[in-house]
Amino acid sequence: MTQRRTFMLQVALGSTALLASQVHAAAMVDEKDPQAGALGYKADATKVDKTKFPKYAAGQACSNCALYQGKAADAAGGCPLFAGKQVAGKGWCSAYAKKA
Template identity: 55%
Template sequence: MRKSRRTFMITTAGVASGLALSRIAFAGPANASETDPTSLALGYKADAATVDKVKYAKYTADQACRNCTFYQGRPNDVSAPCPMFGGKQVAGKGWCNAYSKKA
């Protein structure tokens, strides 16, 4: 009887661990929010057209996350990870003060 109880406990622990890890592995990346502390510090806007041009004088209309060096997606992706936001998804049509034109 002890062997079966031990086997049951080990199997249960293994299954529970596997389920917990699979939830982490298959969860999609988080999206950057305009109200996150990092977003506020970088002046992130999900739509570059709404950037405060007085506050961020270096902004120009041709700048968007999709053509930034840090954007880790293709130019036509709706959103992609950005290392400036800890790998969170940023909008392709977004903008932040860390913008650096892709070569």
């Protein structure tokens, strides 16, 4: 009986961990979010208004920003400016700082 209880507990914990990781992965920054709007965040860097954000240059993206917490090839990753949410790897905001 102990092995069955252990197995059931492991299945329950594993399912909970999987569900939590999927919920966390789904939390993307919305461009309409007040913080995102203040920073000029766009999920697609090619759609940045260059007249409004003259600092933007082609090739700049969250995936090659010093603040980006994901891997360069990741579709999305964390950013300390948007705690608890992920930004698009192809995104951009006015806080962009080229990775060293």
